Amino acid sequence: DPRIVIVGGGLAAVRTAQSVRDLGHRGEVRILSAETEPPYDRPPLSKEYLLDALPDDAIRLLGPSDYRALGIELELGRPVIALDTVAHTVAVAGGPVVPYDRLVIATGAQARPLDAVTGRTAAFALRTAADARRLAAVLRDGRRIAVIGGGFIGLEVAATARARGCAVTVIEAQPAPLLGAVGPLVADWLQARHRAHGVEFRCGVTVAAAGAAPDGGERLRLSDGSVLDADAVVVGVGVVRDVGWLAEAGLEVADGLVCDLAGRTDAPDVFGAGDVVCHRTEHGLVPVGHWTAAGNSARRAAHTLLGLPAPNLLDDGFFWSDQLGLRLQFAGRADAGSEFVVVAGDMAADSFVGHFLAEGRVSGVFAVNNPRQFLRSRKELRAAQESTTVREVLR
Ligand code: FAD
Structure with missing residues (x-):
């Protein structure tokens, strides 16, 4: 049986590993994850985990005994830095190269940084469990929280911060939050719901710069010339797919790793799964970006790499969000x-x-x-x- 190496440590990595076992693969399965904590689910990070500081066990995708039972070697703190598709190896920072027969790239995405606040001490991103723990520690009663970006994650954070008694302002470049995703009628309804819960909005403006506020925290300068002071600034302006380490690998990379719907890249024996992927379709490149699609793409890649036909899973752009x-x-x-x-x-x-x-x-x-x-x-x-x-x- 081929040796399967999976690069990444999120939902797509774990679902790929589980799926190849479900499909009867008996050979080696190794997950190389850059993170130092075992794979966890991200949706709770802006919801229950942020609100209640749930125990870490509550967000784990699998328990330690599951990895053993499934014969999955989970290697943490192993960031992969390069891929050699000819030698069939990946390079791990500070370690020997790892050979593979089949490689799955499941490196997901990172929170998109915002230049105007990069490096500011009270600026927070939200992609990892560590990010969520840091943010939860500052979401205290009476704190002023500025959320930059009124997307799903920004609005979930806004709702959670209000539930923890913070004074919350969402800054959104568009005339209303989520306008592009759900259209004007639903966007207005959702904004009204948030307002009823005490969330304030500054729409149609962007953050031009940040500096220290006179009474501590950050002072944001907005594009309309106004200022907003906050004890913490949460940046939720989308993601950047983690493909930097593939720069020399010769794979087609656009806004993500380009794969067909079955998960094949243009290199033999190299597959993609999860948020890192952009699917090549007859309608152009379509990025994966939600939980269900990430899991589905992992199951398809698992079939393909074992030489099985990929199942036609329902990829209809489904996602959910819990707020207020x-x-x-x-x-x-x-x-x-x-x-x-x-x-x-x-x-x-x-x-x-x-x-x-x-x-x-x-x-x-x-x-x-x-x-x-x-x-x-x-x-x-x-x-x-x-x-x-x-x-x-x-x-
Ligand atoms: P990721 O979860 O990004 O995992 C990638 C992993 O790869 C990470 O562990 C990373 O450290 C690791 N990695 C990266 N580079 C390397 C490298 N070079 N070497 C080794 N390891 C590497 N979706 C919904 O549908 N509904 C929701 O309500 C929802 N809520 C969300 C809330 C938050 C706060 C976030 C951040 C996301 C949410 N999502 C939601 C999206 C969903 O969580 C993602 O679609 C899903 O996590 C994608 O999984 P993934 O494994 O592809 O990528």
């Missing part, structure tokens, strides 16, 4: 110009399901606190997708 006690669920896409039509429940009652309709066709589904109807609508969406494009991976 609301469960948001989304699938498909909210195309610019599409109309949002509520098909069940009531937006004013914070429980509803709506369809994004473009040219009479459902392109996306958004639900709040209504998982049953969401499932039904998601099936409808799938039917609409299958009638047009089969095996399309949505953005």
Whole structure:
């Protein structure tokens, strides 16, 4: 059986390892992770883990005995720095090269840095469990928290910080948070919900610079000339895919590692899984970026590397978000110009399901606190997708 080496230490790495075992692979499986703590789930980092400081065991993807039982060698603190596709080896910082027969690249992404606040002592990113622990320590009653970026993670952090008694301001470059992702109607509804919970918004502005505030903390200078003082600044402006270490490897790299839908790169025996991947599709490059898609891409890569046909998993752009006690669920896409039509429940009652309709066709589904109807609508969406494009991976 081929020796399988997986580079990365998140969901995609673990799901790939589990899947090859599920598929009956008996040879070596090694995970080389840059992190020093065992793989954990990231969604709780902006939610329960940040709110309640859950025990670390609660976010682990597998327990220590699971790795042993599955025969997965988990090697922590092993950042891979280079790949030689001809010699079939990867180089690990400070260690000997590691040979592979099949290699899976699952290095995920990092929080995108924001130049204006880089290096400021009270600036926080949120990608790792260590980031979450550092941030949780400052989310105390009465603290002033500025969240830069009104995306899903920024809004989850804003809601969590309010729940911990902080005074929260979200700074968003667009006229409303999440406008591109969910369209104006839903974006306005969500912003109103946050306002009702005491979150303040500064929309249509960016952060131009940061310096020390007179009474401690940071003073942010905004693009409209105003200033905002905060005890802590959380940056949630998207991610950068971790492909820097592949610079010399000769693989096609765009906004991420370019793979086909089955997980193949353009080098033999090298595969990609999870957030690091950009899928090459007939509609152009489509990045992976959510939990379900990351797990699905790992399962497909596991099949492919073992020479099995990749399963046609449902990749419909599904993701969820929990904020303000609301469960948001989304699938498909909210195309610019599409109309949002509520098909069940009531937006004013914070429980509803709506369809994004473009040219009479459902392109996306958004639900709040209504998982049953969401499932039904998601099936409808799938039917609409299958009638047009089969095996399309949505953005
Ligand atoms: P990652 O989780 O980024 O893991 C990559 C791993 O590879 C890391 O451990 C990293 O240290 C390691 N690594 C990187 N470079 C190297 C190297 N050179 N050598 C060795 N190891 C390396 N999605 C949803 O659908 N719903 C949500 O509610 C949701 N909430 C989220 C909240 C937060 C705070 C975050 C950060 C993400 C959230 N996501 C959510 C997204 C979801 O967590 C990701 O899609 C998922 O983590 C992707 O897994 P991955 O394994 O591909 O990448």
